[in-house]
Amino acid sequence: ILNVEQSPQSLHVQEGDSTNFTCSFPSSNFYALHWYRWETAKSPEALFVMTLNGDEKKKGRISATLNTKEGYSYLYIKGSQPEDSATYLCAPCSGSGNTPLVFGKGTRLSVIA
Amino acid sequence: GAGVSQSPSNKVTEKGKDVELRCDPISGHTALYWYRQSLGQGLEFLIYFQGNSAPDKSGLPSDRFSAERTGGSVSTLTIQRTQQEDSAVYLCASGTGGVRELFFGEGSRLTVL
Numbered sequence: 001i002l003n004v005e006q007s008p009q010s011l012h013v014q015e016g017d018s019t020n021f022t023c024s025f026p027s028s029n030f031y032a033l034h035w036y037r038w039e040t041a042k043s044p045e046a047l048f049v050m051t052l053n054g055d056e057k058k059k060g061r062i063s064a065t066l067n068t069k070e071g072y073s074y075l076y077i078k079g080s081q082p083e084d085s086a087t088y089l090c091a092p093c094s095g096s097g098n099t100p101l102v103f104g105k106g107t108r109l110s111v112i113a
Numbered sequence: 114g115a116g117v118s119q120s121p122s123n124k125v126t127e128k129g130k131d132v133e134l135r136c137d138p139i140s141g142h143t144a145l146y147w148y149r150q151s152l153g154q155g156l157e158f159l160i161y162f163q164g165n166s167a168p169d170k171s172g173l174p175s176d177r178f179s180a181e182r183t184g185g186s187v188s189t190l191t192i193q194r195t196q197q198e199d200s201a202v203y204l205c206a207s208g209t210g211g212v213r214e215l216f217f218g219e220g221s222r223l224t225v226l
């Protein structure tokens with residue numbers, strides 16, 4: 001099971017601010033990196049699955065970048081809105097992709113109106 | 114149905130009783146996971162099934178926990194002799210593995226009195 005670290009643990013931002021957080025993982029034998037958004041009282045939902053070094057993915061105001069050589073991914077939120085308040089989870093996948101998906105502890109984002 | 118279905122949605126039991134939680138994954142999904150979220154904690158990996166391979170049980174917290182997946186579809190998580198610390202939301206997720214995202218059920222909330 002891969003060791004994954006997410007920072008910061010929690011974050012409070014004002015509505016309209018842009019923000020970003022980090023997912024760090026072992027760079028050896030990398031296969032894929034998953035990002036999920038988990039709202040309170042709901043189930044986690046996938047945001048991105050990234051595989052290529054240098055890859056950047058975007059969904060609305062949310063984007064993510066990947067550096068597989070140094071073992072990190074950034075998630076960016078532009079112009080944060082209260083509905084962005086959630087815990088953002090990442091999970092690396094190694095080998096041939098058959099290892100279990102084990103999530104980091106997440107970054108809890110609170111957007112204050 | 115179209116999504117991952119879990120039952121029961123809520124279960125209250127007495128300490129020492131056995132409980133069974135059921136997960137019906139999305140049809141055709143070869144990967145099935147069980148996770149749990151204890152109060153104030155993140156998403157804890159429990160067990161992973163992938164196709165016909167032996168399950169990865171490395172996340173099970175004790176030998177009171179077991180899971181099986183019959184016919185590559187429905188899975189049952191069994192907790193024997195429940196303890197108060199087993200109280201949590203148990204989430205099931207399914208997918209096709211590797212670079213494909215996971216789809217989560219609504220969870221089963223277990224309360225052990």
